[in-house]
Amino acid sequence: MSQFHGLNVPEDVIRAASAGDAQAHEAIFRICRKPVYTLIRRLIPRVAVADDLFQDTFVEILRSIGTYSGEGSFAGWVRSIAVSKCLMYLRSPWHRSLLWLDDDAASEPPPELRTNAPAAVESRSDLERALARLPALSRSVVWLYDVEGYTHAEIARMLGRTVSFSKSQLARAHARLRDALGPEAGLRSDDEEKVAREPARRASPMARLAVLGE
Structure with a gap:
């Protein structure tokens, strides 16, 4: 969140x-x-x-x-x-x-992600590095959409691009994060994203990605 x-x-x-x-x-x-x-x-x-x-x-x-x-x-x-x-x-x-x-x-997570719990450090550090290594636009779209709660229309307007561009960047970012973090990342595949409805997505944010916003 x-x-x-x-x-x-x-x-x-x-x-x-x-x-x-x-x-x-x-x-x-x-x-x-x-x-x-x-x-x-x-x-x-x-x-x-x-x-x-x-x-x-x-x-x-x-x-x-x-x-x-x-x-x-x-x-x-x-x-x-x-x-x-x-x-x-x-x-x-x-x-x-x-x-x-x-x-x-991308080698070091931001200060607010550091904690005394080793398991939490490893999990958050892995996610932070995976996110940081995304292409700049993909990283921006995935963070603005999944964590900040912007819609594709809002993101497209801010980027000066189309809604379909925002959606494609999100799908690519999710695919790369799944490859880096494994299926436990809780990120939808492209097909799952297509059938998902906006209210349902907002009610259940991507669990591992959302923790970086807390």
């Missing part, structure tokens, strides 16, 4: 931040930093780049918070900025120039 689920920033804090209050800015950063960083690291495995995008995201959030209209959740608004920053980077020439370094970036 997405860490943005249930994230709550009090309305008075949002109003104060819109007026330029520094303490309100700090409160928003404190409340939102973990879900924002988790999302960025899932889409951008390379730590140095993810850290830069994390900073850019919060600069944009605090600079444009006055434009938040109150329609829709504040968490959703924050998330949309983080996603936009990541997708802009993935379309940039800088991303393509660093593709050869992706294996190094």
